[in-house]
Amino acid sequence: MESTHEPADPIAKGVLATAKQSWHDLFIFKQRVVVTNELGETSTEWARPVPLRNPISLLAQLSARNWLFFIVGFLAWVADAYDFHALSIQQVKLAEFYNTTKTNISTAITLTLLLRSVGAAFFGLAGDKWGRKWPMVANMIVLGVLQIGTIYSVTFSDFLAVRALFGLFMGGVYGNAIAMALENSPPDARGLMSGILQQGYSLGYVIAACANLGVGGGDNSWKTVFWIGAGLSIGVGLVRCFFPESQQFLEARAAGKGQASASAFWKETKMMLAQEWKMCVYCIILMTWFNYYSHTSQDSYTTFMLTQKELDNDGASRASILMKVGACVGGTIIGYISQWFGRRRTIIVAALISGLIIPAWILPEGERSLSVTGFFMQFFVQGAWGVIPIHLNELSPPAFRSSFPGLTYQLGNMISSPSAQIVNAIAESHSVTSKSGKSVNAYGPTMGIATAIIATGIAVTTALGPEKRGREFEKTLPAGMNIIQGGKAVDDLEKGDSRDEKPVVGEVEGGNDGSGEKK
Known part of the structure; x- marks a missing residue:
């Protein structure tokens, strides 16, 4: 994915909110993605899909x-x-x-x-x-x-x-x-x-x-x-x-x-x-x-x-x-x-x-x-x-x-x-x-x-x-190894799914219509 650096509304939470956002995003060819910077701060922005490759x-x-x-x-x-x-x-x-x-x-x-x-x-x-x-x-x-x-x-x-x-x-x-x-x-x-x-x-x-x-x-x-x-x-x-x-x-x-x-x-x-x-x-x-x-x-x-x-x-x-x-x-x-x-x-x-x-x-x-x-x-x-x-x-x-x-x-x-x-x-x-x-x-x-x-x-x-x-699921440890990371208990498996102790610069994760690619 190629970032447009355009801010987007956060990923919706809840069944009805997710359904509404998913329906809306279906008609927008750009993708809503969550970006994590080197400080561990997250934001939501739009990214455009790359053209089909040979x-x-x-x-x-x-x-x-x-x-x-x-x-x-x-x-x-x-x-x-x-x-x-x-x-x-x-x-x-x-x-x-x-x-x-x-x-x-x-x-x-x-x-x-x-x-x-x-x-x-x-x-x-x-x-x-x-x-x-x-x-x-x-x-x-x-x-x-x-x-x-x-x-x-x-x-x-x-x-x-x-x-x-x-x-x-x-x-x-x-x-x-x-x-x-x-x-x-x-x-x-x-x-x-x-x-x-x-x-x-x-x-x-x-x-x-x-x-x-x-x-x-x-x-x-x-x-x-x-x-x-x-x-x-x-x-x-x-x-x-x-x-x-x-x-x-x-x-x-x-x-x-x-x-x-x-x-x-x-x-x-x-x-x-x-x-x-x-x-x-x-x-x-x-x-x-x-x-x-x-x-x-x-x-x-x-x-x-x-x-x-x-x-x-x-x-x-x-x-x-x-x-x-x-x-x-x-x-x-x-x-x-x-x-x-x-x-x-x-x-x-x-x-x-x-x-x-x-x-x-x-x-x-x-x-x-x-x-x-x-x-x-x-x-x-x-x-x-x-x-x-x-x-x-x-x-x-x-x-x-x-x-x-x-x-x-x-x-x-x-x-x-x-x-x-x-x-x-x-x-x-x-x-x-x-x-x-x-x-x-x-x-x-x-x-x-x-x-x-x-x-x-x-x-x-x-x-x-x-x-x-495009989610980068390769970074996840096998089941049973993700509940303790860096000596601390993890209470959210979706947020604690990286093998690295520090967040990766530019790492993004897909939302309702998103993808996970590195910028």
């Missing part, structure tokens, strides 16, 4: 070590997404195998989403205390074993039990993966890297859809898709064993001269929750909207093409693949733009555009048309999602960048867990006439109306919420 030059800022951490985090997220989508895109096959309805099969998706928040809390806090490495290794290997357990589930009850346990371990991946990937990326490149990272989710879907296409529509073909997922998850876990702990975490621990005691860790955790509970609630609400957004627009889309649009398995799989290619492209481009345009503005624009193209998304007939409209729909849906990893990291209490994003994301997942069941239940209870004249389940209208409501909710929630673009 993405190639941003990628070149990452060292070989940075790339190593980013790729491992990305692959963990890809494998995690594959494991989830291996079920969602094969609901029709699984319903036939277990001789039940698609709505009952989607119960497994609900159970997975419900329990992910438990795993996010456990493995996220473990990542903040002991590091990102070993919690991730445990996550990935157990996920692979549970994929194998899914294959050997003889009864539908066994199937549901395994998928519920699967959800618990799946929940721990996101927080550690994005913390490790983004905290090792240079600040200027984080918008672009966030967009690329989030699309590991879409890439996991593409690989699962390709696997589904490759195995065909046979009765037991779904098992092969799960075997591939087991190999991916276990493989990533084993590869992670051979690479070191996150450099940022090691440097933070070294600056704190050792590892925090358990009592200090829990004391700081309680202090963080007491001070940041409003931010926690806001992020959970935002992530609830976002998880409804993705699950409603994608989980039943293959089923929609198979039933309402009457495509065969191969055609529906190809259209699904192209749909998620759009997600990968959109997430990368829109995440990159957010570095200049702002996290909130970018999310709002992407969400509103996705709402406007809903008719073009659900009305066409034929594989080619559905592929094109699905591509553009997911371009903007996952484009908005591409901003989320770095946005959540910047909004997080700095010492809790593994647990806070993972837990708020997974709690949003938990609240939105009935999304697939809701869509299936409503669609199966209503009917529309297909192109061939048959009466079929109304998946298109159900998904279209739900997505329009959700996109509007995202735009409103984001417009009234905070932003801390």
Whole structure:
């Protein structure tokens, strides 16, 4: 950010005041920032964002070590997404195998989403205390074993039990993966890297859809898709064993001269929750909207093409693949733009555009048309999602960048867990006439109306919420080491988040629409 040295009103305090200021700042391209001088005195002023940099030059800022951490985090997220989508895109096959309805099969998706928040809390806090490495290794290997357990589930009850346990371990991946990937990326490149990272989710879907296409529509073909997922998850876990702990975490621990005691860790955790509970609630609400957004627009889309649009398995799989290619492209481009345009503005624009193209998304007939409209729909849906990893990291209490994003994301997942069941239940209870004249389940209208409501909710929630673009969270010590600094107790974790005993000249921290850059 470039300072204009123009004074600005202080950062608002309180929910209503923050919402009012956030809405006002949304229409001012300059950013409201808090500046700390060499005497420790703070003031609020306006700063202007720097122009977008060449993405190639941003990628070149990452060292070989940075790339190593980013790729491992990305692959963990890809494998995690594959494991989830291996079920969602094969609901029709699984319903036939277990001789039940698609709505009952989607119960497994609900159970997975419900329990992910438990795993996010456990493995996220473990990542903040002991590091990102070993919690991730445990996550990935157990996920692979549970994929194998899914294959050997003889009864539908066994199937549901395994998928519920699967959800618990799946929940721990996101927080550690994005913390490790983004905290090792240079600040200027984080918008672009966030967009690329989030699309590991879409890439996991593409690989699962390709696997589904490759195995065909046979009765037991779904098992092969799960075997591939087991190999991916276990493989990533084993590869992670051979690479070191996150450099940022090691440097933070070294600056704190050792590892925090358990009592200090829990004391700081309680202090963080007491001070940041409003931010926690806001992020959970935002992530609830976002998880409804993705699950409603994608989980039943293959089923929609198979039933309402009457495509065969191969055609529906190809259209699904192209749909998620759009997600990968959109997430990368829109995440990159957010570095200049702002996290909130970018999310709002992407969400509103996705709402406007809903008719073009659900009305066409034929594989080619559905592929094109699905591509553009997911371009903007996952484009908005591409901003989320770095946005959540910047909004997080700095010492809790593994647990806070993972837990708020997974709690949003938990609240939105009935999304697939809701869509299936409503669609199966209503009917529309297909192109061939048959009466079929109304998946298109159900998904279209739900997505329009959700996109509007995202735009409103984001417009009234905070932003801390560019925040320099690297200076924070690991959780448990920030409550005592310079021999004195710290009563505000947001103010006491620097490793330096003296304030840094020109250091700024983002406000409602701010950023943290050095002048």
